[in-house]
Amino acid sequence: MDTAEPTFFDTNPKAGVVGQPLNRVDGRDKVTGKAKYSAEFNQLPGLVHAVLKTSDVAKGRITGFDTSAAMKQPGVLAILTHQNLPKLAKTPNDAEGKKAIGAPMGFLPLTTDQIHYAGQPVAIVVADTLERAQYAAALLKVQVAAEKPIASYEDPQAKLFDPTKVQDGKAPAHVVRGNAQAAFAAAPVQLTHTYTHAINHHNPMEPGATTAHWEAPDRLTIYDATQGVTRTQKAVSTMLGLSAEQVRVVTKYLGGGFGCKGSSWPHTILTVQAAKAVGRPVKLSLTRPQMFTGMGHREDQTQTLKMGATRDGKLTALIHEKTSTTSPWDNYAESNSKIINMLYACENFEASYQLARANVMTSTFTRAPGEAPGSFALESSLDDLAYQLGIDPLEIRLRNYAEKDPGTGQAWSSKSLKECYARGAELFGWSKRNPKAGATRDGRLLVGWGMATASYPVHNSQGTARARLYADGHAVVQAGATDLGTGTYTVMTQVAADALFLPVDKVRFELGDTKLPTAPNSGGSVAAGTVSSSVYMAAQDVWQKLIKVAVLDKKSPLYRAKAADVEVKQGRLQLKNNPQKGEDFAAIMKRAEMADIEGNGQGRYGSGYEDAQAAANADPAKKDQAADHSMHSFGAHFCEVKVDPDLGTVRVTRWVSVHGAGRILNAKTARSQIIGGSIFGIGAALMEGTVRDQNYSRYTNASLADYHIPVNADIPEMTVEFIDEKDPHINAMGVKGIGEISMVGVSAAVANAVFHATGKRVRSLPITPDKVLATKPVQA
Amino acid sequence: MSTFSSPDTPEGQPVRPEDGTRRSFMKQAGGLLGLALAPPFVGPAERLAAYSKTVEGVTSLQLKINGTVRSIQAEPRVTLLDALREYLDLTGTKKGCDHGQCGACTVHVDGRRINSCLTLAVMQQGKEITTIEGLAQGDALHPMQEAFLKHDGFQCGYCTPGQIMSGVACVKEGHAGSDDQTREWMSGNLCRCGAYPNIVAAVREVAGKA
Ligand code: FES
Ligand code: FES
Numbered sequence: 001m002d003t004a005e006p007t008f009f010d011t012n013p014k015a016g017v018v019g020q021p022l023n024r025v026d027g028r029d030k031v032t033g034k035a036k037y038s039a040e041f042n043q044l045p046g047l048v049h050a051v052l053k054t055s056d057v058a059k060g061r062i063t064g065f066d067t068s069a070a071m072k073q074p075g076v077l078a079i080l081t082h083q084n085l086p087k088l089a090k091t092p093n094d095a096e097g098k099k100a101i102g103a104p105m106g107f108l109p110l111t112t113d114q115i116h117y118a119g120q121p122v123a124i125v126v127a128d129t130l131e132r133a134q135y136a137a138a139l140l141k142v143q144v145a146a147e148k149p150i151a152s153y154e155d156p157q158a159k160l161f162d163p164t165k166v167q168d169g170k171a172p173a174h175v176v177r178g179n180a181q182a183a184f185a186a187a188p189v190q191l192t193h194t195y196t197h198a199i200n201h202h203n204p205m206e207p208g209a210t211t212a213h214w215e216a217p218d219r220l221t222i223y224d225a226t227q228g229v230t231r232t233q234k235a236v237s238t239m240l241g242l243s244a245e246q247v248r249v250v251t252k253y254l255g256g257g258f259g260c261k262g263s264s265w266p267h268t269i270l271t272v273q274a275a276k277a278v279g280r281p282v283k284l285s286l287t288r289p290q291m292f293t294g295m296g297h298r299e300d301q302t303q304t305l306k307m308g309a310t311r312d313g314k315l316t317a318l319i320h321e322k323t324s325t326t327s328p329w330d331n332y333a334e335s336n337s338k339i340i341n342m343l344y345a346c347e348n349f350e351a352s353y354q355l356a357r358a359n360v361m362t363s364t365f366t367r368a369p370g371e372a373p374g375s376f377a378l379e380s381s382l383d384d385l386a387y388q389l390g391i392d393p394l395e396i397r398l399r400n401y402a403e404k405d406p407g408t409g410q411a412w413s414s415k416s417l418k419e420c421y422a423r424g425a426e427l428f429g430w431s432k433r434n435p436k437a438g439a440t441r442d443g444r445l446l447v448g449w450g451m452a453t454a455s456y457p458v459h460n461s462q463g464t465a466r467a468r469l470y471a472d473g474h475a476v477v478q479a480g481a482t483d484l485g486t487g488t489y490t491v492m493t494q495v496a497a498d499a500l501f502l503p504v505d506k507v508r509f510e511l512g513d514t515k516l517p518t519a520p521n522s523g524g525s526v527a528a529g530t531v532s533s534s535v536y537m538a539a540q541d542v543w544q545k546l547i548k549v550a551v552l553d554k555k556s557p558l559y560r561a562k563a564a565d566v567e568v569k570q571g572r573l574q575l576k577n578n579p580q581k582g583e584d585f586a587a588i589m590k591r592a593e594m595a596d597i598e599g600n601g602q603g604r605y606g607s608g609y610e611d612a613q614a615a616a617n618a619d620p621a622k623k624d625q626a627a628d629h630s631m632h633s634f635g636a637h638f639c640e641v642k643v644d645p646d647l648g649t650v651r652v653t654r655w656v657s658v659h660g661a662g663r664i665l666n667a668k669t670a671r672s673q674i675i676g677g678s679i680f681g682i683g684a685a686l687m688e689g690t691v692r693d694q695n696y697s698r699y700t701n702a703s704l705a706d707y708h709i710p711v712n713a714d715i716p717e718m719t720v721e722f723i724d725e726k727d728p729h730i731n732a733m734g735v736k737g738i739g740e741i742s743m744v745g746v747s748a749a750v751a752n753a754v755f756h757a758t759g760k761r762v763r764s765l766p767i768t769p770d771k772v773l774a775t776k777p778v779q780a
Numbered sequence: 781m782s783t784f785s786s787p788d789t790p791e792g793q794p795v796r797p798e799d800g801t802r803r804s805f806m807k808q809a810g811g812l813l814g815l816a817l818a819p820p821f822v823g824p825a826e827r828l829a830a831y832s833k834t835v836e837g838v839t840s841l842q843l844k845i846n847g848t849v850r851s852i853q854a855e856p857r858v859t860l861l862d863a864l865r866e867y868l869d870l871t872g873t874k875k876g877c878d879h880g881q882c883g884a885c886t887v888h889v890d891g892r893r894i895n896s897c898l899t900l901a902v903m904q905q906g907k908e909i910t911t912i913e914g915l916a917q918g919d920a921l922h923p924m925q926e927a928f929l930k931h932d933g934f935q936c937g938y939c940t941p942g943q944i945m946s947g948v949a950c951v952k953e954g955h956a957g958s959d960d961q962t963r964e965w966m967s968g969n970l971c972r973c974g975a976y977p978n979i980v981a982a983v984r985e986v987a988g989k990a
Pocket of ligand 1: 874875876877878879880881882883884885886895896897898
């Protein structure tokens with residue numbers, strides 16, 4: 001760590017509004033309907049509508065189009081297909097192009113006659129009204145020579161292969177530590193269990209949407225539902241052969257993302273191309289069914305975990321194998337093994353992956369990619385081990401508590417997991433738990449209590465921000481970040497207010513525009529930690545510049561002081577060793593006739609904060625481990641379920657989550673985030689699954705009526721707490737992310753509660769009533 | 781231009797059905813439905829020629845929204861949701877599914893909550909339509925809006941207008957008598973951000989004061 005850099009711990013030893021449960025600063029716009037999302041910029045001159053036509057078959061070749069009926073429809077402006085779309089400067093269809101674009105998928109529809117997956121866009125229809133575009137798209141006939149597709153890794157035609165890297169090159173596919181095979185063979189207690197996962201879709205309530213406006217032949221503004229305006233800018237400008245400056249991307253409000261809006265998917269560039277073709281601004285929203293084939297998914301997968309342990313419940317070996325489906329072009333698999341490698345003390349570890357290509361689009365990061373499914377296997381098996389050995393599930397986790405990162409040998413930057421366990425257990429009443437499974441009832445319902453550990457890494461990241469302080473005591477602070485609903489607008493306003501010593505209502509924070517300083521994608525839980533430190537550093541730059549003005553100003557009490565001897569307290573610039581000597585920032589600015597003063601800051605998060613050089617030089621798959629410390633948030637979930645023994649229905653009736661995640665910037669929005677992530681996890685645990693027909697490789701339930709996400713009646717009151725945690729190693733603010741840890745371990749906590757209620761171990765997600773009924777209780 | 785049969789409506793005349801029943805829907809959009817339901821031996825063209833005068837697809841519609849009558853030129857197949865969002869720039873009402881599966885498009889029609897994606901604008905003429913934009917009185921938010929702010933009843937805000945419209949109706953209907961009842965009667969409004977416990981808290985607060 002560059003110790004010369006200021007930190008919030010030093011400059012603001014007592015936080016002001018940071019941490020306070022403020023109402024959202026953008027809340028008023030959201031409750032009145034004023035907040036504008038990406039498909040709501042209707043004022044653009046001559047705005048018209050585009051609709052995607054997608055393929056019904058999953059594999060084949062387009063032999064022709066019959067556009068006659070569609071073209072005859074009034075208002076139709078263009079029907080664009082691979083036959084008439086102008087060529088792009090670059091496509092992701094080759095490895096070099098994919099990398100340059102930063103594309104999530106090594107294939108762009110409408111560049112060839114090939115059909116690789118059902119739901120693949122084959123044409124884009126533009127008309128003056130939405131209805132006319134929709135109707136024309138329905139009338140457009142696509143002639144296809146269909147072939148038999150491969151539907152998944154379970155397809156008999158599928159060929160499994162061994163990738164060298166997964167998660168799109170960001171994680172190694174093989175990890176070996178110690179000698180797991182030998183240790184497992186020698187272990188007094190051996191467990192081998194297989195876990196299967198249905199496909200999950202993110203399904204943010206706002207569908208993917210793009211509005212493209214060519215303001216000049218070589219200048220473009222895109223309103224895009226994206227988690228990262230810079231990433232969309234890079235993707236689109238590279239594909240078009242324009243410089244980044246020629247493409248502006250704006251995302252003022254985002255209706256959720258959960259990972260699926262973390263990359264630039266085909267509909268965005270297609271909308272841009274359509275706008276070019278018709279010479280008018282074009283708006284396109286994916287339909288809900290298209291959301292299942294337009295922006296990725298969490299892949300279908302099977303994982304087998306071998307667990308070796310001593311008779312007193314200490315882990316000696318973990319061997320993890322994952323098999324999953326990927327697309328014809330990419331090697332994408334969530335890296336489940338990461339969390340299995342680091343969560344508990346265990347000297348021997350081995351992980352491997354197998355993939356099979358099928359006629360599906362490329363899967364993508366979905367909230368807690370890898371950690372969510374990985375923790376399901378680990379935390380379920382650990383629960384089994386506890387029962388088998390007659391040890392309390394919480395106690396067995398304490399027996400395997402990792403005092404340092406077992407994967408890397410590094411010390412933790414901070415870890416409050418023991419406090420999370422203790423507090424969670426207390427809030428939940430864990431000590432009153434009947435250790436026997438299937439022994440607690442509420443009337444005819446079976447009652448079960450389960451728990452699981454949560455963890456999520458601090459991913460190395462960096463970004464910039466700008467702060468402009470006005471002499472009249474207000475400020476505008478900017479960063480090109482996005483707010484998925486996580487509270488970025490609000491928490492950054494709080495950070496800026498404290499750092500500039502202004503009341504919150506005197507600070508306006510702006511985001512979601514490539515014209516602003518660059519922030520990272522809001523993904524991987526990096527936004528809070530990175531953007532907050534960028535904002536903080538920008539404020540420090542303001543103060544440093546103002547100190548320079550003061551020490552040169554003959555009329556200032558600080559005249560001729562050394563800049564290093566001046567500090568800022570509550571907006572007053574004063575001598576460190578003689579605080580009496582100093583003055584308010586406004587006085588300095590007034591004398592200097594400065595209306596405002598602007599500062600820029602670079603914020604770093606994770607290993608790059610602790611050791612910028614090492615992080616910069618590290619291999620992409622090793623960046624997070626490049627510095628001295630292993631950096632993670634930790635937490636614990638406690639769950640009560642009630643199971644109907646006759647119907648197999650499971651209801652979550654109580655929930656407690658306690659997390660240690662560094663400094664919490666806003667207690668209210670943070671609680672909402674943990675609640676939201678837990679509910680996301682409860683959905684995955686109990687109801688979510690997209691079914692791909694194994695003959696046609698087509699989704700059979702691509703709608704919100706058939707793909708069940710939790711509704712209000714599925715969710716009980718929830719209790720959330722945070723452990724006070726001070727981490728000086730991760731960034732200038734001491735902030736860790738909480739967006740994803742909130743769902744890690746959730747499905748296991750539910751499954752463990754189901755086991756406690758019924759004595760049945762369901763190892764297949766989602767845990768639907770049929771599975772509960774069909775599963776035999778484990779022999780005690 | 782495309783043509784739509786409209787057996788009972790003279791060309792160009794604004795349509796003012798008295799109610800939103802299926803019958804009046806059939807009257808207004810008979811051509812559209814006729815197409816779908818025509819028996820196979822009668823081709824759509826014959827059917828149209830045989831039974832109907834035809835009108836231009838686009839007609840003038842009058843909708844009373846948030847107390848103001850507004851006119852749009854739109855086809856009978858335009859849903860109330862699209863009329864609001866695409867023709868009137870009232871984008872506060874959201875489209876999450878367009879199929880009555882998510883509740884993001886909830887508005888009030890004559891005081892009752894409905895999914896505006898499941899009804900045609902043409903059927904809602906002559907009725908009182910209230911959208912999220914019409915809930916506040918000037919700068920003074922509706923108590924439900926205030927309660928959503930206070931209890932953080934949302935994250936991304938995309939389901940929020942629908943949740944608030946539903947919440948207001950839920951209280952008025954007398955379906956917010958207990959948390960369990962509220963949960964049940966608010967379950968037509970999906971929230972992927974998972975703000976449910978906070979939504980229940982907001983509805984509870986307003987119901988308690990009502
Ligand atoms: S948009 Fe109407 S219910 Fe979903
Ligand atoms: S607040 Fe995002 S979907 Fe409800």
